[in-house]
Amino acid sequence: DTGVSQNPRHKITKRGQNVTFxxxxxxxxxxxxxxxxxxxxxxxxxxxxxxxxxxxxxxxxSDRFSAERPKGSFSTLEIQRTEQGDSAMYLCASSLGAGRxxxxxFGPGTRLTVL
Amino acid sequence: AQTxxxxxxxxxxxxxxTVTLSCTYDTSESDYYLFWYKQPPSRQMILVIxxxxxxxxxxxxxxxxxxxxxxxxxxxxxxxxxxxxxAAMYFCACLSNSGYALNxxxxxxxxxxx
Numbered sequence: 356d357t358g359v360s361q362n363p364r365h366k367i368t369k370r371g372q373n374v375t376f377x378x379x380x381x382x383x384x385x386x387x388x389x390x391x392x393x394x395x396x397x398x399x400x401x402x403x404x405x406x407x408x409x410x411x412x413x414x415x416x417s418d419r420f421s422a423e424r425p426k427g428s429f430s431t432l433e434i435q436r437t438e439q440g441d442s443a444m445y446l447c448a449s450s451l452g453a454g455r456x457x458x459x460x461f462g463p464g465t466r467l468t469v470l
Numbered sequence: 471a472q473t474x475x476x477x478x479x480x481x482x483x484x485x486x487x488t489v490t491l492s493c494t495y496d497t498s499e500s501d502y503y504l505f506w507y508k509q510p511p512s513r514q515m516i517l518v519i520x521x522x523x524x525x526x527x528x529x530x531x532x533x534x535x536x537x538x539x540x541x542x543x544x545x546x547x548x549x550x551x552x553x554x555x556x557a558a559m560y561f562c563a564c565l566s567n568s569g570y571a572l573n574x575x576x577x578x579x580x581x582x583x584x
Binding site: 399 | 474507513514515516518520561565569570571572573574575576577
């Protein structure tokens, strides 16, 4: 399967713990996006990378959240000191970068539950 | 800022019939793009159809077509000859030409009955 992959698919953690998610984009895609989706809502944009550069961040991305894409390939999203309000599906998407509005392809998501 | 509104939380259609999902949006941009994404239960989101705002012709993809009314800021999705596999959450989204973030509506859950 050559689509966007995310690991783990599910994560249960206790409040106050740190968690890290990984996203592997489609191999030739140089753009990578993170979104958060809570129950009954559409996805909300968190951040965007072009290659290894983080070019756009949402105000939703508080200082407890950090994202990296060290070599312009896979990306990680870390949440420090998790809170119950962080419980959500975290979606990663990638796109080719052929134009500003090229199609974003989504991964299956990581479902986070904070107890 | 952009907002996307989907006023139908749930819709139901019989197999082989036609259904229309509604979407309205608000943007101050003159150049933007509109999308419909499908999210089947426990599966990843996939693009159904996209429309460039500068194009007057409505986009079509096989059984899927849109009715784009730019002045009314309306972007509805029509699914013809509905199939059981069309059952999913459908999200309308808007992307401005000045940013990279898709702005999604809350979604419409489509049920397809035999």
